[in-house]
Amino acid sequence: xxxxxxxxxxxxxxxxxxxxxxxxxxxxxxxxxxxxxxxxxxxxxxxxxxxxxxxxxxxxxxxxxxxxxxxxxxxxxxxxxxxxxxxxxxxxxxxxxxxxxxxxxxxxxxxxxxxxxxxxxxxxxxxxxxxxxxxxxxxxxxxxxxxxxxxxxxxxxxxxxxxxxxxxxxxxxxxxxxxxxxxxxxxxxxxxxxxxxxxxxxxxxxxxxxxxxxxxxxxxxxxxxxxxxxxxxxxxxxxxxxxxxxxxxxxxxxxxxxxxxxxxxxxxxxxxxxxxxxxxxxxxxxxxxxxxxxxxxxxxxxxxxxxxxxxxxxxxxxxxxxxxxxxxxxxxxxxxxxxxxxxxxxxxxxxxxxxxxxxxxxxxxxxxxxxxxxxxxxxxxxxxxxxxxxxxxxxxxxxxxxxxxxxxxxxxxxxxxxxxxxxxxxxxxxxxxxxxxxx
Numbered sequence: 001x002x003x004x005x006x007x008x009x010x011x012x013x014x015x016x017x018x019x020x021x022x023x024x025x026x027x028x029x030x031x032x033x034x035x036x037x038x039x040x041x042x043x044x045x046x047x048x049x050x051x052x053x054x055x056x057x058x059x060x061x062x063x064x065x066x067x068x069x070x071x072x073x074x075x076x077x078x079x080x081x082x083x084x085x086x087x088x089x090x091x092x093x094x095x096x097x098x099x100x101x102x103x104x105x106x107x108x109x110x111x112x113x114x115x116x117x118x119x120x121x122x123x124x125x126x127x128x129x130x131x132x133x134x135x136x137x138x139x140x141x142x143x144x145x146x147x148x149x150x151x152x153x154x155x156x157x158x159x160x161x162x163x164x165x166x167x168x169x170x171x172x173x174x175x176x177x178x179x180x181x182x183x184x185x186x187x188x189x190x191x192x193x194x195x196x197x198x199x200x201x202x203x204x205x206x207x208x209x210x211x212x213x214x215x216x217x218x219x220x221x222x223x224x225x226x227x228x229x230x231x232x233x234x235x236x237x238x239x240x241x242x243x244x245x246x247x248x249x250x251x252x253x254x255x256x257x258x259x260x261x262x263x264x265x266x267x268x269x270x271x272x273x274x275x276x277x278x279x280x281x282x283x284x285x286x287x288x289x290x291x292x293x294x295x296x297x298x299x300x301x302x303x304x305x306x307x308x309x310x311x312x313x314x315x316x317x318x319x320x321x322x323x324x325x326x327x328x329x330x331x332x333x334x335x336x337x338x339x340x341x342x343x344x345x346x347x348x349x350x351x352x353x354x355x356x357x358x359x360x361x362x363x364x365x366x367x368x369x370x371x372x373x374x375x376x377x378x379x380x381x382x383x384x385x386x387x388x389x390x391x392x393x394x395x396x397x398x399x400x401x402x403x404x405x406x407x408x409x410x411x412x413x414x415x416x417x418x419x420x421x422x423x424x425x426x427x428x429x430x431x432x433x434x435x436x437x438x439x
Contacts, residue, residue: 027227030145030439033218037141038134040219047130054123061119064112067104073097088303089296096297101290106310109282114275121269125262132258135428141217142424142436146417148210149232151203153413158200161406165193168398171389185395192399196406231439232420239419240367244360249353249430256431257349263342267335274331280324283314353429360422363415370412377405 038044076095078085089095169189175181214220254260291306317324381401387393420437427436 027229029229030142030232030437031435033145033214033220034138034141034435036218036220037137041133041137043133044130044137047126047133050126051123054119054126057119057122058116061112061116064108065105067102070101070103072099072101088294092296094296096295098293099290100292102288104287106285106287108284109279111276111279111282114272114279118269118272118276121265121272125265125269128258128262128265131433132262134433135258135431137217138435139424139428141214143421144210144213144217145228146232146421146424148207148214149228149417149420150414151206151210152228153233153417154410155200155203155207157406157409157413158196158203160409161402162193162196162200164402165189165196168385168402169193172395180391181395188395188399192402229439232437233413233417235437235439236416236420239423240416241364244357244426246353246357249357249426250350252430252432253349253353254346256433257429258431259345259349260342260431263338263345266338267342270331270335270338274328274335277324277327277331280327281315281317283312285310285312287311349429353426356422356425356429360419360426363418363422367412367415370408370415373408374405374412377401377408381405 074095074097076097078089078093078095081089081093085095169186172181172185172189176183176186287308287310289306289308291304294303294305381398384393384397384401388395388398424436
């Protein structure tokens with residue numbers, strides 16, 4: 001029984017350790033980070049509430065044609081009564097007056113309908129602002145994630161370099177023991193090894209910094225064992241040699257980008273606002289009904305009277321009544337301002353696309369050159385190592401070749417990953433709503 005209990009405890013311990021290891025080494029995908037950032041962002045949640053506020057404005061407009069009912073009551077004492085009051089109140093000096101009235105708009109020349117359209121434009125504008133915020137979050141998370149990939153690629157190269165230097169140190173130490181290498185060679189390798197370890201630590205610190213940025217952007221509480229998906233490098237390598245059609249990106253920009261669509265909505269909204277200013281000078285048709293009771297005491301019920309009818313209200317467009325003309329002129333100025341801003345936004349965004357495409361071409365050209373450098377430096381390192389191990393070469397040549405190869409490999413991996421950064425930037429500039437990558 002005791003043996004079975006021990007075996008069970010051992011099994012549970014191994015299961016717990018296995019689960020802990022799986023949780024610690026679980027990979028966090030870019031999609032998971034983006035989902036977390038978008039779901040938890042407070043600014044996006046605020047804009048969803050803004051939509052509900054605007055929807056309630058439409059509900060308020062629905063009450064425009066509902067009758068407005070009012071009541072009025074007063075009790076007063078008269079020192080003396082005029083003859084007509086005496087006929088109503090009798091011999092007393094007290095007056096109890098009650099009124100019930102109703103007012104209803106009959107026709108407003110489309111003002112209510114235009115106001116509702118303005119609110120609907122406000123809702124659409126809020127949706128585009130929400131899209132703009134969403135795109136900024138997606139771009140920010142993508143950029144931080146790719147920066148983390150760059151740091152990890154650099155870390156991997158330094159780790160490989162340290163392994164090679166440690167092997168070289170062991171080999172040189174063996175040569176030193178038999179008198180075929182000097183103590184200076186050992187010191188040189190140790191200095192180089194110490195330098196690479198310092199670079200490795202700097203790279204690991206850069207990783208931690210990017211993880212902290214991602215943690216804050218994505219509202220993550222725990223980042224222990226933060227592992228990224230290695231398929232990103234595969235995706236990046238597939239982009240080597242690819243190109244873009246500028247006109248296609250421009251067309252997507254004009255059709256999809258939330259800033260430009262917001263400008264179009266603002267222009268439409270301003271046109272409707274101008275129409276509201278114009279309609280402000282139209283007469284208002286309404287109907288009314290009033291009923292009154294007046295007597296000299298409580299309870300009352302005598303002297304019932306009523307008044308019903310229709311009316312029209314009109315503000316003459318002169319002097320103080322001509323303000324709507326100035327407002328219409330202001331609306332024209334605002335529309336011109338919005339149009340000019342839209343042109344500037346379009347110019348700036350196209351310029352950013354051109355910069356991104358130029359960066360794309362630069363990276364592609366550099367990757368070709370760096371690949372050639374890697375091939376040559378790898379061959380130089382191999383030859384220098386063979387000559388040194390054969391007693392015909394210098395350790396300095398080996399270390400120099402190792403340095404060139406390490407730098408070239410870091411540049412190649414980081415520039416390859418930087419292609420993803422440019423892709424994410426173009427995705428953002430063209431106004432796409434989807435995630436740029438699926439890893």
